[in-house]
Amino acid sequence: MDPKRRIKKEEVIRTSKEAEMFNDALVAKAKVLGFITGGMVAGTLGLEGVQGFIFYFITHIICSACICFSLNFTAMPFFKDLSAIMTGNIFTNLLSYLLFWVMFYNLIYVL
Protein backbone atom coordinates (compact mmCIF):
# COMPACT_ATOMS: atom_id res chain seq x y z
CA MET A 1 0.00 0.00 0.00
CA ASP A 2 1.32 3.42 -0.99
CA PRO A 3 2.00 5.51 2.14
CA LYS A 4 1.26 8.73 0.27
CA ARG A 5 -2.26 7.58 -0.58
CA ARG A 6 -4.84 9.29 1.56
CA ILE A 7 -6.96 7.04 3.72
CA LYS A 8 -10.63 7.58 2.92
CA LYS A 9 -13.33 7.52 5.55
CA GLU A 10 -14.73 4.25 4.21
CA GLU A 11 -11.39 2.47 4.54
CA VAL A 12 -11.59 1.86 8.28
CA ILE A 13 -10.67 -1.41 9.94
CA ARG A 14 -14.05 -3.05 10.47
CA THR A 15 -14.43 -5.00 13.65
CA SER A 16 -16.93 -7.60 14.67
CA LYS A 17 -19.11 -6.51 17.58
CA GLU A 18 -19.80 -10.10 18.55
CA ALA A 19 -16.09 -10.73 18.99
CA GLU A 20 -15.63 -7.49 20.94
CA MET A 21 -18.46 -8.42 23.31
CA PHE A 22 -17.06 -11.94 23.73
CA ASN A 23 -13.62 -10.58 24.58
CA ASP A 24 -15.06 -8.04 27.03
CA ALA A 25 -16.97 -10.83 28.78
CA LEU A 26 -13.76 -12.86 29.15
CA VAL A 27 -11.95 -9.88 30.66
CA ALA A 28 -14.84 -9.36 33.09
CA LYS A 29 -14.65 -13.01 34.19
CA ALA A 30 -10.91 -12.71 34.83
CA LYS A 31 -11.50 -9.52 36.83
CA VAL A 32 -14.18 -11.17 38.99
CA LEU A 33 -11.65 -13.82 40.05
CA GLY A 34 -9.07 -11.15 40.76
CA PHE A 35 -11.39 -9.08 42.92
CA ILE A 36 -12.54 -12.11 44.90
CA THR A 37 -8.90 -12.90 45.74
CA GLY A 38 -8.35 -9.24 46.54
CA GLY A 39 -11.24 -9.30 48.98
CA MET A 40 -9.86 -12.41 50.67
CA VAL A 41 -6.44 -10.77 50.99
CA ALA A 42 -7.93 -7.56 52.41
CA GLY A 43 -9.88 -9.53 54.99
CA THR A 44 -6.84 -11.61 55.95
CA LEU A 45 -4.63 -8.56 56.37
CA GLY A 46 -7.26 -6.87 58.56
CA LEU A 47 -7.74 -3.77 56.43
CA GLU A 48 -10.43 -1.43 57.71
CA GLY A 49 -12.42 1.41 56.23
CA VAL A 50 -10.63 3.57 53.69
CA GLN A 51 -7.63 1.20 53.59
CA GLY A 52 -9.86 -1.49 52.15
CA PHE A 53 -11.21 0.76 49.42
CA ILE A 54 -7.71 1.91 48.52
CA PHE A 55 -6.71 -1.75 48.29
CA TYR A 56 -9.67 -2.23 45.94
CA PHE A 57 -8.12 0.17 43.45
CA ILE A 58 -4.71 -1.50 43.92
CA THR A 59 -6.23 -4.90 43.07
CA HIS A 60 -7.88 -3.35 40.02
CA ILE A 61 -4.51 -2.09 38.78
CA ILE A 62 -2.78 -5.43 39.46
CA CYS A 63 -5.60 -7.41 37.83
CA SER A 64 -5.56 -5.24 34.71
CA ALA A 65 -1.77 -5.53 34.55
CA CYS A 66 -2.00 -9.33 34.73
CA ILE A 67 -4.54 -9.38 31.89
CA CYS A 68 -2.32 -7.12 29.76
CA PHE A 69 0.62 -9.41 30.55
CA SER A 70 -1.36 -12.41 29.31
CA LEU A 71 -1.93 -10.51 26.04
CA ASN A 72 1.83 -9.72 25.78
CA PHE A 73 0.96 -6.02 26.08
CA THR A 74 -0.43 -5.87 22.52
CA ALA A 75 -4.07 -5.08 21.86
CA MET A 76 -4.48 -6.38 18.29
CA PRO A 77 -5.97 -8.64 17.08
CA PHE A 78 -8.23 -9.06 20.12
CA PHE A 79 -8.84 -5.50 21.33
CA LYS A 80 -8.81 -2.04 19.80
CA ASP A 81 -6.97 -0.48 22.70
CA LEU A 82 -5.38 -1.84 25.90
CA SER A 83 -6.48 1.20 27.92
CA ALA A 84 -10.07 -0.09 27.76
CA ILE A 85 -9.01 -2.98 30.00
CA MET A 86 -7.54 -0.59 32.58
CA THR A 87 -10.34 1.96 32.60
CA GLY A 88 -13.38 -0.21 31.91
CA ASN A 89 -15.68 -1.70 34.57
CA ILE A 90 -13.95 -0.19 37.59
CA PHE A 91 -16.86 -0.42 40.04
CA THR A 92 -18.74 -3.44 38.69
CA ASN A 93 -16.99 -5.91 41.02
CA LEU A 94 -17.15 -3.74 44.14
CA LEU A 95 -19.86 -5.80 45.81
CA SER A 96 -18.12 -9.16 45.31
CA TYR A 97 -14.91 -7.65 46.70
CA LEU A 98 -16.87 -6.27 49.66
CA LEU A 99 -18.48 -9.66 50.31
CA PHE A 100 -15.23 -11.57 50.60
CA TRP A 101 -13.47 -8.75 52.45
CA VAL A 102 -16.16 -8.63 55.13
CA MET A 103 -16.43 -12.44 55.28
CA PHE A 104 -12.74 -13.05 55.85
CA TYR A 105 -12.40 -10.12 58.25
CA ASN A 106 -15.23 -11.51 60.37
CA LEU A 107 -13.85 -15.05 60.26
CA ILE A 108 -10.38 -13.99 61.40
CA TYR A 109 -10.81 -10.94 63.62
CA VAL A 110 -14.36 -11.09 65.01
CA LEU A 111 -15.22 -14.75 65.51
Added chain:
Amino acid sequence: RKLFIKNMAKLGIIIGSIIILHSAYSMIEHRKFQNEDFVDSVPLDIIVEVLLGMLINMVSGAFFFNDYMPIQEASILSKISYSEVHANTDLRPLNKTRTGLLKKYRKIATVKDLAKDNSRVNKLLKKVA
Protein backbone atom coordinates in the same frame (compact mmCIF):
# COMPACT_ATOMS: atom_id res chain seq x y z
CA ARG B 1 -0.31 -25.77 23.64
CA LYS B 2 -3.44 -23.79 24.54
CA LEU B 3 -4.80 -26.77 26.48
CA PHE B 4 -1.52 -27.05 28.39
CA ILE B 5 -1.63 -23.35 29.33
CA LYS B 6 -5.26 -23.66 30.40
CA ASN B 7 -4.55 -26.72 32.57
CA MET B 8 -1.57 -25.00 34.16
CA ALA B 9 -3.72 -21.93 34.82
CA LYS B 10 -6.37 -24.11 36.45
CA LEU B 11 -3.69 -25.61 38.67
CA GLY B 12 -2.39 -22.15 39.47
CA ILE B 13 -5.84 -20.95 40.55
CA ILE B 14 -6.23 -23.97 42.84
CA ILE B 15 -2.75 -23.49 44.33
CA GLY B 16 -3.28 -19.75 44.80
CA SER B 17 -6.59 -20.21 46.60
CA ILE B 18 -5.08 -22.92 48.83
CA ILE B 19 -2.22 -20.57 49.74
CA ILE B 20 -4.65 -17.77 50.64
CA LEU B 21 -6.83 -20.11 52.73
CA HIS B 22 -3.74 -21.44 54.49
CA SER B 23 -2.59 -17.93 55.33
CA ALA B 24 -6.07 -17.05 56.65
CA TYR B 25 -6.04 -20.14 58.86
CA SER B 26 -2.54 -19.36 60.11
CA MET B 27 -3.73 -15.82 60.94
CA ILE B 28 -6.61 -17.28 62.99
CA GLU B 29 -4.15 -19.50 64.87
CA HIS B 30 -1.81 -16.54 65.40
CA ARG B 31 -4.58 -14.49 66.99
CA LYS B 32 -5.37 -17.28 69.47
CA PHE B 33 -1.97 -16.74 71.10
CA GLN B 34 -2.43 -12.98 71.40
CA ASN B 35 -3.40 -11.35 74.68
CA GLU B 36 -6.22 -8.83 74.80
CA ASP B 37 -3.88 -6.18 76.19
CA PHE B 38 -1.21 -6.53 73.52
CA VAL B 39 -2.41 -6.85 69.92
CA ASP B 40 0.38 -7.67 67.47
CA SER B 41 0.32 -6.61 63.82
CA VAL B 42 0.12 -9.12 60.98
CA PRO B 43 3.36 -11.18 60.79
CA LEU B 44 5.61 -10.69 57.79
CA ASP B 45 5.46 -14.31 56.64
CA ILE B 46 1.67 -14.21 56.46
CA ILE B 47 1.78 -10.96 54.49
CA VAL B 48 4.23 -12.49 52.00
CA GLU B 49 2.19 -15.68 51.73
CA VAL B 50 -1.07 -13.82 51.13
CA LEU B 51 0.40 -11.53 48.48
CA LEU B 52 2.07 -14.48 46.75
CA GLY B 53 -1.23 -16.35 46.66
CA MET B 54 -2.96 -13.29 45.26
CA LEU B 55 -0.37 -12.88 42.49
CA ILE B 56 -0.51 -16.55 41.53
CA ASN B 57 -4.32 -16.45 41.45
CA MET B 58 -4.52 -13.31 39.32
CA VAL B 59 -1.92 -14.38 36.76
CA SER B 60 -3.48 -17.84 36.48
CA GLY B 61 -6.93 -16.30 36.11
CA ALA B 62 -5.70 -14.02 33.32
CA PHE B 63 -4.22 -16.99 31.46
CA PHE B 64 -7.24 -19.21 32.11
CA PHE B 65 -9.66 -16.78 30.43
CA ASN B 66 -7.41 -16.32 27.41
CA ASP B 67 -9.59 -17.69 24.58
CA TYR B 68 -10.07 -14.37 22.84
CA MET B 69 -11.60 -14.01 19.37
CA PRO B 70 -9.96 -11.83 16.72
CA ILE B 71 -12.07 -8.75 16.19
CA GLN B 72 -11.09 -7.97 12.59
CA GLU B 73 -13.83 -9.00 10.20
CA ALA B 74 -11.37 -10.17 7.54
CA SER B 75 -10.04 -12.95 9.74
CA ILE B 76 -13.56 -14.07 10.62
CA LEU B 77 -14.76 -13.96 7.01
CA SER B 78 -11.90 -16.13 5.84
CA LYS B 79 -12.99 -18.92 8.18
CA ILE B 80 -16.72 -19.01 7.51
CA SER B 81 -18.62 -19.85 4.35
CA TYR B 82 -20.68 -17.41 2.33
CA SER B 83 -24.00 -18.64 3.69
CA GLU B 84 -22.92 -18.15 7.33
CA VAL B 85 -22.20 -14.47 6.81
CA HIS B 86 -25.87 -13.51 6.75
CA ALA B 87 -27.17 -16.47 8.74
CA ASN B 88 -27.73 -14.64 12.02
CA THR B 89 -31.09 -12.95 11.51
CA ASP B 90 -30.89 -11.13 14.86
CA LEU B 91 -27.96 -9.01 13.66
CA ARG B 92 -29.35 -8.40 10.18
CA PRO B 93 -30.31 -4.72 9.75
CA LEU B 94 -33.83 -4.10 8.55
CA ASN B 95 -33.18 -1.00 6.51
CA LYS B 96 -30.25 -2.27 4.50
CA THR B 97 -30.67 -4.08 1.22
CA ARG B 98 -29.03 -7.33 0.25
CA THR B 99 -26.78 -5.68 -2.33
CA GLY B 100 -25.63 -3.09 0.21
CA LEU B 101 -24.66 -5.79 2.67
CA LEU B 102 -22.81 -7.71 -0.02
CA LYS B 103 -20.79 -4.64 -0.89
CA LYS B 104 -20.03 -4.03 2.76
CA TYR B 105 -18.61 -7.45 3.40
CA ARG B 106 -16.89 -7.59 -0.01
CA LYS B 107 -17.08 -11.35 -0.20
CA ILE B 108 -17.95 -12.47 -3.66
CA ALA B 109 -20.01 -15.62 -3.81
CA THR B 110 -18.67 -18.23 -6.14
CA VAL B 111 -20.71 -20.95 -7.79
CA LYS B 112 -19.27 -23.44 -5.29
CA ASP B 113 -20.46 -21.34 -2.32
CA LEU B 114 -23.96 -21.16 -3.76
CA ALA B 115 -24.00 -24.85 -4.53
CA LYS B 116 -23.59 -25.65 -0.82
CA ASP B 117 -26.51 -23.43 0.11
CA ASN B 118 -29.97 -24.94 -0.37
CA SER B 119 -31.61 -21.59 -0.88
CA ARG B 120 -34.10 -20.33 -3.39
CA VAL B 121 -31.31 -18.62 -5.35
CA ASN B 122 -29.56 -21.92 -5.83
CA LYS B 123 -32.70 -23.51 -7.18
CA LEU B 124 -33.18 -20.63 -9.59
CA LEU B 125 -29.59 -20.98 -10.81
CA LYS B 126 -30.07 -24.66 -11.38
CA LYS B 127 -33.20 -23.92 -13.39
CA VAL B 128 -31.31 -21.40 -15.50
CA ALA B 129 -28.49 -23.86 -16.02
